[in-house]
Amino acid sequence: MKSDVLSMENISTVTIDYRQYLSTTEVAAIEHEVSIMETREAAGIEALKIIQEHRGWVSDDSLYAIADLLNMPEAELEGVATFYNLIYRQAVGQFVIHLCDSVACHLTGYEEIYQTIKSYLGIDYGQTTIDGKFTFLTNVCLGGCDKAPSMMVGKQHYQSLTPENVVEILADLAKQESEND
């Protein structure tokens, strides 16, 4: 959007009718979360996660549709969405790697694992491989400190990583069609 003068006519607001955008399954799952909370907005975080589960990430349009469904301002939901690191506000690859960079992993070989993944996939933190297979992100302590270094790919935790086994894990994943294979 290009605008030279800031006046009301130049600000376009977008609203998306959730009924045209969200599937009935998505709406049902979100309404279930609403039903166990005292206010509609309280289901916002779960709603973002539900949409992400179905669509991989939360696009602007998804966000507007959720705001519409929950009857809350888009900007407020955007504030919520961008606060939490497990909500992806950009498109991500088929597998999202969350490598733990906290202290126990730092002490037990994080740097080597980081360098290995970086050179094996040819991407750094925040990037996605060209084939759309992997996105590479950090994570705080994954609660696997006794078997550090540790990472999470999708919903799967991998522990006791070495430069050798991390490459094997990624190579195996690259062969899979979907996360549930």
Place this chain on the structure above:
Amino acid sequence: MTELLKRPLTQLVNLESPLSLSQYISEGGYQGASKALHEYSPKQVLDLVSNSGLKGRGGAGFPTGMKWGCVPMFADNDDKAPEFKYLVANADEMEPGTFKDRYLLEGVPHQLVESMIIGSYTMAANRGYIFLRGEYHLAAKRLQQAIDEAYQHNWLGKNIQGTQFSFDLYVHTSAGRYICGEETALINALEGRRAIPRAKPPFPQMSGLFGKPTVVNNVETLSNLPHILKHGAAWFKALSPDSDSGTKIYAACGRVKTPGLWELPMGTTIREILYQHAGGMADGLKLRGLLPGGASTDFLLPEHLDTPMDFDSIAKAGSRLGTGGLIVLDDKSCPVAMVLNLIKFFAQESCGWCTPCRDGTPWAVEVLTRIENGRGRKEDLDSLHNLCDFMWLGKTHCALAPGAVEPLKSALRYFLDDFEQHIDHGCCSYKQSTNQQTKLKGHCHG
């Protein structure tokens, strides 16, 4: 004492396949809840928990009975009694070096469900949430299974086990950020907001979730309840005769021989945990220091090894028991780099509300990065000390910033030589030593 009575929290843990409801019951499960519901009044449970001396395992060590005692109860004044109350299990567990709650959540989910029933009965809470960190996917699945089973068998829902008491329990999975573990930030997160802590007072026990009285307790704290109900306050105290009541799930990570976790009597010494259970340092390494209870506690030194790991003794030694998870620093790892890693964590996880924390933590990262990379200046040490004062207790809305100060300030005190050598020699000697397998302290080449 039988094994079960010595290690009540973890005895029934099965990580491969946790006990189903009927298996859990056949091992004595739900007897604590049954006793509470059928034989005790809420006030009697409260007194029992107060007498047991149970203190919070979430980091601050606040007496649980006292915390619950602040909740306005029906009995006090029927007309003014709030019609809705909440009990929340804090299963956010994001303190680096801490993995004890995960063990309980994945290994014995019914124990937490039973604990929540007892806790909610005591404060007449109508609804409970388990606030679970988003990364614990397996725990989420297992908790939900346990909750579903409990509903099917009338351990949750309306008129539990034929009593007047009704209670609903839900799992809320979080979407990340360490600050969610702070109890008022957690409440904001549950309300669907950004997880910014709240100014206190009012305390959550008076006005918490959706403005209703709310108690937030750590998973390990709550998990003690069924056992206290079953075996009594005297038994609980006797688990650790010379120290705070009960057992504690201690852990060790870093370069030790066998990292892991162990349920031991409260007040077990650091030495016993590190050398007997964690097997001592990994081959070729010496102990340099350790954080006794997670990332936000002060370093202790080898001279502190005989300190009992309980709230008062660790405080006397100059640190905090925190979560009871040792993070061990060896002699071939750079203390400056370790502290930099810790402070980066706090800077990234600051919620940004208070200026000392929002600005102070990244500033400390900048200074520490400079020192670690050999570009440090003499004045930098003064800057770090100033930052420690700037972020200390009472200057921020929550304990994240003081928590960041603890490892930094103690490192400046105990490992000052290392900081000075980085500055004087313009490099980190440990980086050299990992390449060459020998430590060239004070001499950096290249």
